[in-house]
Amino acid sequence: MEFTEPFKQTGPYAFSPNARFLAVAVDYRLVIRDVLSLKVVQLFSCLDKITYIEWAPDSEYILCGLYKRPMIQAWSLTQPEWTCKIDEGPAGVAYARWSPDSRHILTTSEFQLRLTVWSLLNTACIHVQWPKHGSKGVSFTKDGKFAAVCTRRDCKDYVNLLSCHTWEIMGVFAVDTLDLADVQWSPDDSAIVIWDSPLEYKVLIYSPDGRCLSKYQAYESGLGVKSVSWSPCSQFLAVGSYDQMLRVLNHLTWKVFAEFVHPSAVRGPCCAAIFKEVDEPLQLDMSELSLNDDFAQYSSGTFEIVRPFLPFSQIMPRSHIFKSGTMFWRYLSVSLLRNLLQISQIPSKESASCHGAAIANMFALAMIACLLYSGYGT
Secondary structure, rough: OOOOOOOOOOOOOOEOOOEEEEEEOOEEEEEEEEEEOOOOEEEOOOOOOOEEEEEEEOEEEEEEEEOOOOOOOOEEOOOOOOOEEOOOHHHHHOEEEEOOOEEEEEOOHHOOOOOEEEEEOOOOOEEOEEEOOOOOOOOEOOOOOOEEEEEEOOOOEEEEEEEOOOOOOOEEOOOOOEEEEEEEEEOOOEEEEEEOOOOOOOOEEOOOOOOOEEEOOOOOOOOOOEEEOOOOOOOOOEEEEOHHHHHHHHEOOOOOEEEEOOOOOOOOOOOOOOOOOOOOOOOOOOOHHOHHHHHHHHHHOOOOOOOOOOOOOOOOOOOOOOOOOOHHHHHHHHHHHHHHHHHOOOOOOHOOOOOHHHHHHHHHHHHHHHHHHHHOOO
16 A cells, blocks of 8 residues: 655545545645645635535536635636635525536525525525425435425424526425425435434425325334435335334325334454554574574573673773783683673563573583683683
């Protein structure tokens, strides 16, 4: 695995849908880099710190959310001189998203007062009053021709169908929910699924003309739906609940034909290999320091230097002049005995970790020095 040099980043980042560019927020600057070379392609300066970025589906535009202002700025990669600034005024901006055609921006004001559709072609704007949620409650068809927007008024939830070409309301129908959580089109654009808040287990399937196709409720007491997802072929609908169960409905009868339990502990396959990097201490092999085969049995294990021996300058000072060979061997034997005395003074816990071969070699050298000392005489 190879890593690049680190780049500065203080805010969000996002890859373009075509996987060619990487947008990184650095305070109030938006840096666009090429994915392959990581070179800076464009650099845009916003009016405030960037808190949110989102690419357009065609990867030609990118919007930056300046929620502290509150304000939205949009930039073009093909036309760097082009710029767009959206200001909702006192209503504020809670969330912003692109339309499927990459030429309109949908913003939701604070407190869900209104949803506004801003056009980048003719600077026109269209308002939808009382959206249900800020970042949720909006779903587009796969072909990008229609949009379903959840609204709430008079303590009742509604679904507004809008045309993404003219952004006119094509139809409005009420839904049987206490507190609508979210909405989602099927991949084939033939049905709309709506589910209630976790306090009420309720999943509703509607047709685009507002007819209720089915209503599903697994149980009444307890927390309800956690997540809902369509299969890519639109033939199955998976509903995840807070009872740790996944129920799959078919598109013909909208009945449950499969249930899966999500256990609290997931066990992996027993044949899986797991590798962990461990920092091991340095180990020295002292087997080559043995004088003969009798000391080889002490050469196993590790060697740890607990206390250093005397330096050579202390064993044989430069100022000392040896006048005869006898004086030299005497001095050597005394130095070896001094090192042995240091080993004997090491605490038991530290000496236990020392290598046995090193102590045996020291004793052997001391015996040789003593024999030489006695052979020369005084």
